[in-house]
Amino acid sequence: MSRWIIYLQWFFLIYMLGISLSYMLLNIISIFSIIGHMATRRLDVFLDSFSDFEPPVSILVPAYNEAATIESSVLSLLQLAYSEFEVIIINDGSRDETLQLLIDRFQLVPIPVAYQIRLPVKPVRGFYKSNLYPNLRVIDKENGGKADALNAGINATRYPLFCSVDADSILQRDSLKRVMQPFLEDPRTVAAGGTIRIVNGSEVRDGFLLQAGLPGNLLVRMQIIEYLRAFLFGRLGWSPLNAMLIISGAFGVFRKEMVVQAGGYNTNTVGEDMELVVRLHRTLREQGKKYRISFVPDPICWTEAPADLKSLKRQRTRWQVGLAESLSQNLSLLFNHRGGLVGWIAFPYMLIFELFGPVVEVAGYIFVVLGFAFGIVSIQVLAVFFLLAIGLGMLVSVTALLLEQISFHIYSSPRHMISLFFAALAENLGYRQLIALWRLQGLLKWIRGGPPRWGEMTRQATWQKTD
Amino acid sequence: MLKIEALQVVVGIAAGLAITTVLILISLLFMSWIQNNRKKRQERFYAEWEPLLAEASLGSEQMPPLPSLRRRDYISFLLVWNRFQQNLRVESRWGLLQMATDLGMNQVAARMMKRRDETGKALAALTLGNLKDYTRWHLLQTMAERESGLCAQIAAGALAKIDPLRAAPILIPLFVERHEWPQTRVAAILGEMGSSIVSEPLVDAIRKAEEADIPRLLRYIPFIEPHAAVLLVRELLANRDNSEVIAACLIAVRYLEDHKSKDVVINLLDHPGWAVRVQAVNALGRLAGTGDVDHLSRMLSDSNWWVRYRSAQALVGLPFMDPKKLENIKEGQSDRYARDIMAQVIGEEGIGDSR
Numbered sequence: 133m134s135r136w137i138i139y140l141q142w143f144f145l146i147y148m149l150g151i152s153l154s155y156m157l158l159n160i161i162s163i164f165s166i167i168g169h170m171a172t173r174r175l176d177v178f179l180d181s182f183s184d185f186e187p188p189v190s191i192l193v194p195a196y197n198e199a200a201t202i203e204s205s206v207l208s209l210l211q212l213a214y215s216e217f218e219v220i221i222i223n224d225g226s227r228d229e230t231l232q233l234l235i236d237r238f239q240l241v242p243i244p245v246a247y248q249i250r251l252p253v254k255p256v257r258g259f260y261k262s263n264l265y266p267n268l269r270v271i272d273k274e275n276g277g278k279a280d281a282l283n284a285g286i287n288a289t290r291y292p293l294f295c296s297v298d299a300d301s302i303l304q305r306d307s308l309k310r311v312m313q314p315f316l317e318d319p320r321t322v323a324a325g326g327t328i329r330i331v332n333g334s335e336v337r338d339g340f341l342l343q344a345g346l347p348g349n350l351l352v353r354m355q356i357i358e359y360l361r362a363f364l365f366g367r368l369g370w371s372p373l374n375a376m377l378i379i380s381g382a383f384g385v386f387r388k389e390m391v392v393q394a395g396g397y398n399t400n401t402v403g404e405d406m407e408l409v410v411r412l413h414r415t416l417r418e419q420g421k422k423y424r425i426s427f428v429p430d431p432i433c434w435t436e437a438p439a440d441l442k443s444l445k446r447q448r449t450r451w452q453v454g455l456a457e458s459l460s461q462n463l464s465l466l467f468n469h470r471g472g473l474v475g476w477i478a479f480p481y482m483l484i485f486e487l488f489g490p491v492v493e494v495a496g497y498i499f500v501v502l503g504f505a506f507g508i509v510s511i512q513v514l515a516v517f518f519l520l521a522i523g524l525g526m527l528v529s530v531t532a533l534l535l536e537q538i539s540f541h542i543y544s545s546p547r548h549m550i551s552l553f554f555a556a557l558a559e560n561l562g563y564r565q566l567i568a569l570w571r572l573q574g575l576l577k578w579i580r581g582g583p584p585r586w587g588e589m590t591r592q593a594t595w596q597k598t599d
Numbered sequence: 600m601l602k603i604e605a606l607q608v609v610v611g612i613a614a615g616l617a618i619t620t621v622l623i624l625i626s627l628l629f630m631s632w633i634q635n636n637r638k639k640r641q642e643r644f645y646a647e648w649e650p651l652l653a654e655a656s657l658g659s660e661q662m663p664p665l666p667s668l669r670r671r672d673y674i675s676f677l678l679v680w681n682r683f684q685q686n687l688r689v690e691s692r693w694g695l696l697q698m699a700t701d702l703g704m705n706q707v708a709a710r711m712m713k714r715r716d717e718t719g720k721a722l723a724a725l726t727l728g729n730l731k732d733y734t735r736w737h738l739l740q741t742m743a744e745r746e747s748g749l750c751a752q753i754a755a756g757a758l759a760k761i762d763p764l765r766a767a768p769i770l771i772p773l774f775v776e777r778h779e780w781p782q783t784r785v786a787a788i789l790g791e792m793g794s795s796i797v798s799e800p801l802v803d804a805i806r807k808a809e810e811a812d813i814p815r816l817l818r819y820i821p822f823i824e825p826h827a828a829v830l831l832v833r834e835l836l837a838n839r840d841n842s843e844v845i846a847a848c849l850i851a852v853r854y855l856e857d858h859k860s861k862d863v864v865i866n867l868l869d870h871p872g873w874a875v876r877v878q879a880v881n882a883l884g885r886l887a888g889t890g891d892v893d894h895l896s897r898m899l900s901d902s903n904w905w906v907r908y909r910s911a912q913a914l915v916g917l918p919f920m921d922p923k924k925l926e927n928i929k930e931g932q933s934d935r936y937a938r939d940i941m942a943q944v945i946g947e948e949g950i951g952d953s954r
Binding site: 168171172174175177178179181182183184185186241243244245246248261263313316317318319512515516519520523524526527530531533534537538541544545546549550553557 | 610613616617619620623624626627628630631632634635678681682685716717718721722725748749752753756778779781782783784786787790818821904907908936939940942943946947949
């Protein structure tokens with residue numbers, strides 16, 4: 133019995149060490165990538181480019197009950213700095229006045245469309261074009277979820293590339309130009325995404341970010357740290373290895389033909405954005421095709437983070453279900469002989485540290501705390517476990533801040549930095565453990581099964597201003 | 600229980616972590632302080648130099664004496680000087696060139712070219728290009744040919760600025776080889792050199808290029824003089840049977856509006872590849888006369904949606920079409936798909952009531 137307890141102690145300690153060291157390794161790769169990227173970025177303005185040669189893009193915006201923000205979202209999309217694009221709003225059976233608002237504001241008129249059904253979708257009720265903006269179209273369809281709406285949009289696109297955008301995403305004028313850069317530089321690129329930042333506390337006008345800021349809410353500040361970690365090295369670390377498994381659904385560009393060949397968005401998952409990227413990796417690797425899935429570290433899209441525990445819990449359990457579905461539905465990529473770094477490193481990493489991480493983390497906390505209470509775990513082991521779990525966690529979080537300071541230094545004032553530093557420390561003292569518990573619940577929910585459900589988030593949008 | 604020695608090691612690591620975390624906080628604050636100071640210093644620098652650069656660009660003969668430029672401000676100066684260069688018309692640049700020469704920026708940029716850091720080298724190449732410094736030609740040529748990525752692209756642009764005639768035979772083979780150079784940037788360099796210079800070597804390069812490269816290179820047709828471009832495209836259409844090359848040629852035919860290729864285009868409406876048929880329809884849409892409406896009408900029944908859609912767009916876009924004729928074409932179609940696609944495009948273009 134005592135031998136098993138020792139094994140268990142070592143298992144939890146080594147796991148904690150392993151997860152933190154892997155973060156550190158990704159961090160080192162990211163530092164090199166970001167330094168190179170920032171050097172190039174400084175000279176970007178001097179590189180003449182001929183905008184006629186930019187490939188045209190279809191922007192797809194699935195909208196479900198978005199009456200509050202849809203007008204400013206569409207207006208901001210129509211003002212993006214890019215040579216040729218169309219905006220397609222897919223009203224996914226909204227129960228509010230989303231469609232009527234669009235009809236009134238953009239002078240939509242119905243048009244007959246010989247709809248090309250390359251991806252099966254829920255019935256389409258009608259198509260509209262705008263009399264004000266020739267590059268704006270609206271599809272009205274029966275409710276089928278975000279993935280179904282995106283598939284309906286893909287069927288209607290006119291251009292070879294499409295960009296999926298959440299209706300509540302806040303962009304910058306050059307967002308599309310920046311995320312398109314990998315497609316210009318490497319014709320093998322099939323998908324590209326960028327950094328998503330948290331908009332709470334920032335100033336936004338008419339759908340565009342004016343000034344980044346910090347929110348007063350500690351819960352949101354801790355999420356800012358999480359986002360920095362997730363994007364600045366979670367993705368930037370994997371991107372040079374062409375092993376990035378997620379492109380956020382809030383803003384990502386895809387090569388349409390590749391997506392259609394892979395079967396479009398999966399309607400049986402709540403993590404349709406990640407599932408599509410994993411499936412693209414799997415199918416392209418199985419076919420032996422050369423491709424790239426790239427990441428642009430520039431902050432190109434801003435999104436509202438949940439400011440209350442209830443919404444945050446829903447979001448995180450949903451993300452975990454999405455992760456489980458994405459990995460389980462593409463399991464053949466794991467250790468596939470054609471899998472490359474994705475199949476042999478990124479996929480197992482996601483499986484061990486991201487999918488089952490909450491199980492080990494929560495079990496570890498319970499084991500050492502209860503073990504100490506019942507006298508089977510020594511005070512030293514308890515101390516070491518917490519030092520590893522919390523100490524390394526803090527180090528990883530503050531390193532993400534360092535990376536932010538090296539690169540974009542959006543939160544540049546010392547006051548912001550100190551505030552975020554303490555949020556990075558505080559994040560490891562309760563918040564991270566709570567998130568692990570919710571993620572575990574998500575995992576259990578996935579094991580129990582059931583239809584995919586999104587749930588709803590209470591949006592505050594206090595940062596939103598309109599003229 | 601764990602051995603005490605092992606515990607000591609892990610506790611040591613944990614203590615190390617705590618110290619590292621504190622060190623990171625200190626470096627964060629230090630970096631924030633440095634960056635804010637640097638920003639303030641740059642603002643002061645620009646406030647001092649931008650009016651001088653503006654005056655120099657106006658060609659003022661009574662320039663005030665220039666303040667001394669410290670070594671640490673070289674990069675800031677070159678950044679702002681190059682920005683002025685990019686934004687000014689050619690005739691306004693003389694004063695700026697004189698200013699940079701007086702400040703010894705040629706030598707500074709030449710020294711920077713030998714440094715290891717990519718940004719410094721790229722900025723130096725950009726400066727030498729804007730200075731039209733002939734004496735550093737070989738340095739720039741080597742950079743364009745041997746470096747990768749940004750440095751090579753900027754060096755290529757610099758060569759094109761210094762002497763486009765001499766640069767064309769060096770750069771055009773590079774444009775063929777360097778698949779990773781964004782077409783938007785290559786096009787900008789070709790535009791800078793001008794079609795009278797690039798036409799001949801570009802046509803030559805396309806003729807000799809591997810079949811897989813031709814479609815990419817044919818996108819640069821707008822930079823070839825029209826007569827040479829037309830001859831090249833006709834030659835390719837006559838001699839190549841690769842679908843991607845033919846489709847690229849048809850895009851070029853459309854751009855060049857080469858009416859003499861119309862018969863070839865009409866023949867290609869029956870090509871087995873839908874990607875070729877789409878481009879043939881697009882090209883015919885630009886070339887068609889009243890006698891070609893039937894060719895486009897029959898393509899409304901093509902098996903491929905895109906061919907049908909582009910045919911309908913081509914018909915709607917014909918200059919001699921009116922709503923009544925379009926409605927007649929739509930109603931005259933026995934195929935439902937053909938009628939539907941015509942109705943869609945008529946609706947999209949807002950012509951009449953197609954419902």
